[in-house]
Amino acid sequence: MTSLPDIDGLLAPKSVAIIGASDDPTRIGGRPIAAMLRSGYKGRILPVNPKRETVQGVPCYASVADLPEAPDAALIAVPAKLVPETITALGEKGCKAATLFSAGFAETGADGEAAQRDLVALAAQHGLRLLGPNTLGVYNVDIGYYGTFSSSLDTGYPLPGNIGIASQSGAFGAHLGALARDRRLGSSILMTTGNEADISVADAIRWMAESDTTQVICAYMEAINDAPAFLAALDAARAAGKPVFALKAGRSAVGSQAAASHTASLTGDAAVADAVLEDHGAIVVRDPQTMMDYAYVASKRVFPKSHSLGVITVSGGAGIVTSDEAERIGFPMPAMPEAAQSRLKEILPYASPANPLDCTAQALNDPSLLETFTRAALEEGGYGAILSFLTYVAGSPALCETILEATRPLREAYPDRIIAFCALGDPEVLRRYDEAGILVFDDPCRAARALDMACRLGAARERAVRERPGALDVDLPSATPNEAEAQRLLGEAGIPAAPQDAVKSAEAATAAADRMGYPVVLKILSPDILHKSDIGAVRLNLGDADAVREAYAAIEEAVAKKAPAARIEGMLVAKQLSGGVECLMGVSRDPTFGPVAVFGLGGIFVEILNDVAMKPCPFDEETAREMILSIRGAGILQGARGQAPADIDALARMLSKLSRFAAGAGERLVSIDLNPVVAMPEGEGAFALDAVIEVEEGAK
Template sequence: MTSNQRNSALSEALFNPARVALIGVSSNPKKNTARPLRFSRQHGCEVVLYPINHSQSEVLGEQAWSSVNTCPTPVDHAFVMVSSDLIMGQLEACAQAGVKVVTVYSDGFGEAGPEGQQKQNELLAKARELGLRVIGPNSIGLANLQTGLIMSVNAVFEAPDLIAGSVSLVSQSGSMMGSLLSRAAARGLGFAKTISVGNESDVSVGEIVDVLVDDDSTKVILLFLETIRDAPCLASALARARAAGKPVIAYKLGRSEQGDALAQSHTGALAGNDKAVDAFLKAHGVLRVRQLETLFEIIPLATTYRRPIVSGNRSVRVAVITTTGGGAATVVDNLGLESVEAVAPPQSFIDHMQARGLNLRPVPVMDLTLAGTSEQYQDLLEQLLECDWCDAVLSVVGSSAQFHPELAVKPITRARKSEQKPLVVFLAPEALASLQVLQQAGIAAFRTPESCAQALALFFEPPHQPPPERKSVVWPVGLPSKGTLSEYQSGQVFASLGVKLAPQMLVQHADEVTLDYPVVAKISSADILHKTEVNGVKVGLADANALANAMTEIANSVREFKPNAKLDGYLVQTMQPKLIELLLGYRRDPLVGPTVLLGAGGVAAELMPDVSIRLAPVTLEQAWQMIEEVTVTQVVRGYRNLPRGDCQALAQTIVAFSQLACYDEPSISEAEINPLFVQNDGVVAVDGLVSLVES
């Protein structure tokens, strides 16, 4: 069976099954396990449902079967709502009934600790033996609002009316799925498919996204993520979504250490670096929002317009038109925080509008509160959408949006739109009716200035490119294949990739050194990662006598602080000039795989989180982007006529260093060059470390 055939089979059984078994459905309408049958009937389910209850022949007025394998016809999908200790027997019965996908509502598995994880492993092994695909366990279920199939216990489906639409939601949190659906419904936003993946033991978020890419009723995909599992599968699905023109918008927990810890405890997932996750999502075209509000409100923006590329390093320019000066100011203030500029109309445009009967001033907010009719407002909007001095148009509506929705938004909905230039709206008051009018017109409307500014900035943010194809490189002969390497050994790895090192020698005695003075002397040991903490570094040594004395001092200090460390000798390096110090880092992130980091270097690197991250390896173009994103590099890029550094050599060094991702055996877990000196005619690594993955 081909990949496409597998996807098609999973898709049909997952969201479009012809026959569904509800195993463990209750006859008590107040119980959670009665909800899937109640909800499906309430919303006109077109799918054949088989209630399964081992002790009752009738459930909620419908015939019930004692077991799924006693149903009169083969079953495509089973929703299992029995206690975890009864799951194994149900899997056997499902296989006998022809079930292809089993969604397990039952909890007490991977999220419950080591014993639960063992139960989950056994469940998955059994399912694979029987040829079943598993959603969950610990999944609150799924829904297809096109067919009325509500195979979910989420209380949100108690709503008397559900809006079928073109948005599909994949959530790693079952309870948040309901919250997201209710928030979206308040805006008149309709859904096509929704699914809670639970513990994601088998069918992953990536596989579901892949299914939704091929779903004709899905135009945009929302993700609520607590972690990332199976990054390669998700990356492939996101690439297909991007190629198909289906926007993927994500809210990912874990921006703070506490948030990351909570997500881990909830999902039983590994910890990852949030900046690495951010780089992964950007590399695959995902719009990652920081606020739940933005998750919904950005949808019309993402689906109506193709994300533009703003040329050069200039700011995104937004023309702001309003009937409430104070409300507009709140958005403009937040636009500034997002590096988006509210721009004043040029004199040529002011003259153009004056000829059309409207007087404007050369200020960033065009306020029509006191001067201007509804028709003039509409005309100004249309002229702004056609001009070439702004990238987007923002309309800020005042209190009339609350009490006169049609009047307030009429000029916006009636205005002739541009296919290239985005039009967005911020409603200063709480105005649900106006929000819904704009939503129905396909216009992105926002309830908060923060969400509005964030959405505009995110929409115009240039997406990263995915990493290029890896080309395997050969591990240097004679180096260890496990553990942590010494600085000298690490330098051999870097040099083999094309990274320039400071001239250096590994010696036992000062009289062995043939380098030019002055020099630096360091203790060489894989057991001592931070040499300065044991006074293991001496700089500015002018001659052999100074070097010999320094070696004695280093040896005495190391014996005091690290008496059991295995010592290789002394690494002696020629002192190097510098314009700035940078840090180059590499990490095999447990969630998204190899990443490379560029940031401010030296001993204070951890205190100044001025960094740029990409998936590794990187291209030369991506390396240049990283350089431009790190603020401190401005010092060597022509800032205030300071000496320019060799940024071309820096970009090439980043590319070479990122090839650490290309070692298959041994695999590198972490590596660092700190500091990397940027000079006026090159860059040079003066300290570094490599740690290998323990096999």
């Protein structure tokens, strides 16, 4: 079925043993059997229970050893203390994949954690892959396989379809499955990974990326335990053209705390995780409704090349509300070409056919208007997505056929565009549109947001995925270097500093200043003083040699007083640049994702507004430029307030170089701070005025 035979047995088994099988279809050991019997699972069901001849009418085996074959999958529903011997028996039988419903492991504390580690080791001895422990299990709708005891099935079974769901949390994953079902969205797979002792959400994504039945992937994570595997799985999904909608929980203080106490894992910094997931093509969402809205649109597999929206409406009011939302989210709604507008106005004189195209309530009396307006929007407007606000009109059984006749030929003629209705009324009527390939929403703003996602994705696919540039060859010192040394290292990597010199006396300082021209900056050089300004060890705006001499003495005095133990390696004289825009660049090593670069404007933009862009290292200049332009305050760099535009090219070059430097610096790099970086006017470059490279001491 896929090229991932290691977990094929888990997700699409031809035979399944249930250890701790129960005749009672409401018990954990009984639910999966009842579900598979109900849904016509074609594989072999092999109950194991020493006390019974049959279970729910299926012949039962006394022990794993007595099974007539090595099952593709085993479901383990025995108390925690019996799990090790069950694993051994399964391993000896030749089973390769087991789902561990049993709880009482890492989620309960240190003892449980140790027991869980032992289990993994035991399973590994036999080449047995483990799902769980503390998992609700898996289902595979296509083959009727229900290796799960989720009570979500009590309120109905999933409909078949192409949406796959992977969730660390069992109940939340099952909630997503039930949400899809209640909205009548078809799903393929639900896999909940629980404690992730072995198999993780990453494995689930990787498997679904290769599966024929899954085309859309929904993933819920509390922690990402193996980042490289996770990102590789996202890359595989992107390569397969399957969008991944990712909900990474734990962004709030309360949420993070709850996450830590929940599935025995610590969550990383949410903003970093979002940046990294998006960098690998995932679409980050924050709530189940948005996830399902997006999955619904994506399930139709139409991702238009044009990121633009045309709105057809029978209500001017709805057109306005939809336009307002489109503007808010940055979904372009260009006007129809003038010629098309004139033509439409001839057909319907009171129409306002710019965009929104208001075909008024007149469309009720004359449904050909709907066809005319929609065709014009597709053909002449060229919009990636068309959203028609038809409200209760479309929901009317009397008008359904007419509206379908008007829309179906267009649906067929423009297979690469999205056509969606905002419609209310009889669910059976609305379903007919959906079956005809027309998306149906009850809220025009939700519809606009979901269509925006699909068009953005379609437009992004038109651009090749960027090759990552290579890491630079970096020879990191064995400990945190002083600023001059940091600037030298960065300079070698092509990250420019302002003209500067390291000096050891006031005379050398004035000589250097004379050479580079005034005004200059003077600051202490010491590996022990990271925040120089705080102790008065930086002097700005020194206009002549006297000022430099005076400053030299003052800094010496301040350091002697405030940091008497610091190792002093002299001072740095640097040319003071003026007329630029202050920015900051930095890198910090995220414990999960490695070095992540940050860009922002200086001062309040970062400190008060948290207005920064982040990307995992390394990345190219084009990516760096996008980061720079993505911050809210980007207007300042582009020449707001009558200023000359800043040298964004130079900033992008510098930021990309910094990311490649960080990628090459290895695991001992803790952080880099270039603060401030001054971006001079266009063509005049960008320079780091201060640089700190923090290095973990130890063997190089």
